[in-house]
Amino acid sequence: MQAIAFDHIKLQVPSDLFDEVLTFYASVLGLPIEGRDRYEQGEKPFVSARIAADSIIHIEPVDGPLAMADRPVDHLAIRMDTPIAEIVAQCEATGVPIDRRLDALGAVGEAPAVYIHDPTGMRVELKSTVQSG
Secondary structure, eight states: OOOOOOOEEEEEEEGGGHHHHHHIIIIISOOOEEOHHHHHTTSOSOEEEEEETTEEEEEEEESSSOGGGGSOOOEEEEEESSOHHHHHHHHHHTTOOOOEEEEEEETTEEEEEEEEEOTTOOEEEEEEOSOOO
C-alpha cells in the first residue's frame, strides 16, 4: 500500500454560516463550487470547493456547535499558483484580514504565505508557489 496524495478534506460548518463559507472559498480564494444542485436536491450532504483536478474541499453544514472545535486541526494550507503580492492584494480587496505573513515550510518546501480565517474561524494558509520576479 502506498499513499500518493490527499484526495479531499471535509469541513463541517455551522448551518447558519454555510452560504458565507461557500462565498468565502469561491470569492476570496477563487475556488469553483461544485455540487450545489445535488446538495439542494438532497442527493448528497455537502458541497465541494475544487482546489485542483485531484484535490477538493467538501463543505457540510451541521446544526449545533462547530464540529471542528474539538479536533486538533490548526489550519488548512492551500498552495496557490499566484505571487504572494497578488494573494495579499486579493485579501485586502475582499476585506479579509491577514493574520500573519511568513515563509512557511510545507510539503514542497519553503515559500511565502499568508494566514487568514474563513467565516467559521478556521485558519487558512495561502502559500504562493510562484517566485517573485
